[in-house]
Amino acid sequence: MPTVLNVDGYRIMIFTDDHYPAHVHVFKAGCRAVVMLHCPSGPPNLRQSEGFKDSELKKIYIIVASNTKLLCDAWEQIHVQP
Numbered sequence: 001m002p003t004v005l006n007v008d009g010y011r012i013m014i015f016t017d018d019h020y021p022a023h024v025h026v027f028k029a030g031c032r033a034v035v036m037l038h039c040p041s042g043p044p045n046l047r048q049s050e051g052f053k054d055s056e057l058k059k060i061y062i063i064v065a066s067n068t069k070l071l072c073d074a075w076e077q078i079h080v081q082p
Contacts, residue, residue: 002016004024021039029051037068044064
């Protein structure tokens with residue numbers, strides 16, 4: 001499960017054995033969120049959150065929304081079918 005992006009302590013990961021549709025897992029300080037990407041251009045939306053405050057979820061949204069293309073490209077590269 002590669003870390004694709006690390007911003008302000010938010011570790012954004014894509015699991016190599018994960019399922020479609022494209023999404024990322026966000027971790028920080030024992031909290032976890034799953035954000036749907038809606039590739040190729042978003043907008044992303046929160047699917048699940050465990051432990052994050054609303055203010056942190058807003059930061060996560062901004063980070064993911066600002067990097068949607070990069071994250072979608074990473075998802076496709078990780079999950080490319082041979």
